[in-house]
Every structure is written in structure tokens, then in C-alpha cells.
Amino acid sequence: MTPTHTIDGYAIVSDNHCIADADGNMPECLKNEADWAYFQAALDAATLTVIGRKGHAANPNHKNRRRLILSRSVKALEHRADGWWWNPAGHDWADVLRQVAPEGGAIAVPGGRDVFDLFLQLGYSSFHLARAQGTHVPDGTKLFSNLEVTTPEQMLVSHGLQQEPTGWLDKAERISMTIWRGNRR
Ligand SMILES: NC(=O)c1ccc[n+]([C@@H]2O[C@H](COP(=O)([O-])OP(=O)(O)OC[C@H]3O[C@@H](n4cnc5c(N)ncnc54)[C@H](OP(=O)(O)O)[C@@H]3O)[C@@H](O)[C@H]2O)c1
Structure with a gap:
């Protein structure tokens, strides 16, 4: 039987x-203990974490989880001491899954922006969108690349995801969580 994978995005954003x-x-303003605990539990449960090269450099892999790092500095797919390195332009995602996570399971995607963009195209099973309500980050990096003209919610809807009811991860700190579900299983 073919192994099944889910692709699950995780982000916390400002208003x-x-x-x-x-x-x-x-x-x-985007650092919150409850959100961090939620995110770390998801990474612990995942088969693989897919992360951009800058996020990988900023967050060393202390727990030695299986990581796939995106970079245009590699040609295709390479296994190095600190994880698997992948250039999507040089190697097909389906084959990456066969080589890097052959047993199936949850693929956690913590971004950043271009990585979130890529998996919008490949298809999310779920997207866990936390929001630090009442915060504003001037001239920051947005969750997806064209959010000057639209919202994350509209992007997720236009890629076939449906919203579950929003709840609080941390009511006192006004950190909300909305899980979006996709068709991909
Ligand atoms: N609030 C949140 O939920 C959240 C989520 C994620 C990250 N962050 C924060 O955001 C910052 C990093 O995010 P970022 O968006 O600036 O950078 P990033 O995604 O971590 O890294 C960007 C790099 O990843 C590689 N990359 C990304 N997409 C690629 C693609 N399709 N093909 C090939 N390579 C690709 C490129 O590496 P090369 O330059 O080597 O080609 C690119 O320069 C950090 O401070 C991190 O803590 C926050």
C-alpha cells in the first residue's frame, strides 16, 4: 500500500x-508560550519538518528532528549532517517524500513565506493559523507573497481550505487559533 502523508502548515501572524x-x-509580539507549546507538540508528532534556509539557520535543530531545508544553493536533493536539503526546481516533491519520509505521516511546514507559498500550490491538508490580535509589524515579511492585496484567509479559501471555528490559544494575551482544513488527506 502507498504510504499516506498529510501536509500541515503552522504560523503565527500579526494583524x-x-x-x-x-x-x-x-x-x-509574535512570541507566545502557548503558541510555542502548540507548535512544538506538532513538530514532535510529525515525520518531517520542512523549513526555509533562513528559518533553519535561525532555529538550530536541537531536538534532532528530521528536517528538509529548502535552498536554491543545492541542485536537487542532498543528505547532509544537519538534514536533507532540497531545491524544488531540481527535484520532484513526490520523489522527495519517497526518499525522505517513506513511512508516511505528518509533514509539518513552519515556513517561511516562500515555503508557505510553495505548499499552497502542492496542497495543504491543514493550516494552523495563530494570530496575535491587536499587533502590527511595520514593513515585515508577510505570511504569503501577495498579501498587500489580499488576506491569508482569502488565499486559503481560494486554495480549497475551509475554516473551523476560531478559538483562543491564550485568551489573556489575545492569541487566537484557526485551523483550516484542506481536501488533501
Ligand atoms: N511567525 C511565524 O509563524 C514564522 C514562520 C516562519 C518563519 N518565521 C520567521 O521568519 C524568518 C524567516 O522567514 P523567511 O520567509 O524570511 O525565510 P525562510 O523561508 O526561512 O528562508 C528563505 C530561504 O529559503 C529558501 N527557499 C524558500 N523557498 C524556496 C523555494 N521555493 N525554492 C528554493 N529555495 C527556497 C531560500 O534559500 P537560499 O537563499 O539558500 O536559496 C530562501 O532564501 C525567521 O525570522 C523566522 O523565525 C516566522
């Missing part, structure tokens, strides 16, 4: 849909 500040770093 203006930013994941990072103007210098490319995680702003203090």
Missing part, C-alpha cells in the same frame, strides 16, 4: 499578516 519583522527576525 497585518506578518510572520517576521523588517529585518527578517521573529518580533517579540
Whole structure:
């Protein structure tokens, strides 16, 4: 039987849909203990974490989880001491899954922006969107690439995801969580 994978996105954004500040770093207003615990539990349960090269450099893999790092500096797919490195232009995603996660399972996607964009095209099974309500990050990196003209919610809807009811991850700190479900299983 063919192994099954889910593809699950995780992000926390400001009211203006930013994941990072103007210098490319995680702003203090997006750091929250309850969100971090939620995110870490998801990574612990995942077969594989897929992350951009900058996020990989900023967040060393202390727990030695299986990581796939996206970079245009590699030709196709390479196994290195710190994880698998992948250039989507050089190697097909289906074959990456066969080589890197042959047993199936949850593929956790914590971004950043171009990685979130790529998996919108490949198809999410779910997207876990936390929002630090009442925050604004000036000139930051947005969750997806064309959010000057639209919203994450509209992007997720237009890619076939449906919203579950929004709840609080941390009511006192006004951190909400909305899980979006896709057709991909
Ligand atoms: N708030 C949140 O939920 C959240 C989520 C994610 C990240 N962050 C924060 O955002 C910052 C990093 O995010 P970022 O968007 O600036 O960078 P990033 O996605 O972590 O890394 C960008 C790099 O990944 C590689 N890459 C991305 N898409 C690719 C593709 N389709 N093909 C080939 N290579 C690709 C490229 O590496 P090369 O330059 O090597 O080609 C690109 O320069 C960090 O501060 C991180 O903590 C926050």
C-alpha cells in the first residue's frame, strides 16, 4: 500500500499578516508560550519538518528532528549532517517524500513565506493559523507573497481550505487559533 502523508502548515501572524519583522527576525509580539507549546507538540508528532534556509539557520535543530531545508544553493536533493536539503526546481516533491519520509505521516511546514507559498500550490491538508490580535509589524515579511492585496484567509479559501471555528490559544494575551482544513488527506 502507498504510504499516506498529510501536509500541515503552522504560523503565527500579526494583524497585518506578518510572520517576521523588517529585518527578517521573529518580533517579540509574535512570541507566545502557548503558541510555542502548540507548535512544538506538532513538530514532535510529525515525520518531517520542512523549513526555509533562513528559518533553519535561525532555529538550530536541537531536538534532532528530521528536517528538509529548502535552498536554491543545492541542485536537487542532498543528505547532509544537519538534514536533507532540497531545491524544488531540481527535484520532484513526490520523489522527495519517497526518499525522505517513506513511512508516511505528518509533514509539518513552519515556513517561511516562500515555503508557505510553495505548499499552497502542492496542497495543504491543514493550516494552523495563530494570530496575535491587536499587533502590527511595520514593513515585515508577510505570511504569503501577495498579501498587500489580499488576506491569508482569502488565499486559503481560494486554495480549497475551509475554516473551523476560531478559538483562543491564550485568551489573556489575545492569541487566537484557526485551523483550516484542506481536501488533501
Ligand atoms: N511567525 C511565524 O509563524 C514564522 C514562520 C516562519 C518563519 N518565521 C520567521 O521568519 C524568518 C524567516 O522567514 P523567511 O520567509 O524570511 O525565510 P525562510 O523561508 O526561512 O528562508 C528563505 C530561504 O529559503 C529558501 N527557499 C524558500 N523557498 C524556496 C523555494 N521555493 N525554492 C528554493 N529555495 C527556497 C531560500 O534559500 P537560499 O537563499 O539558500 O536559496 C530562501 O532564501 C525567521 O525570522 C523566522 O523565525 C516566522
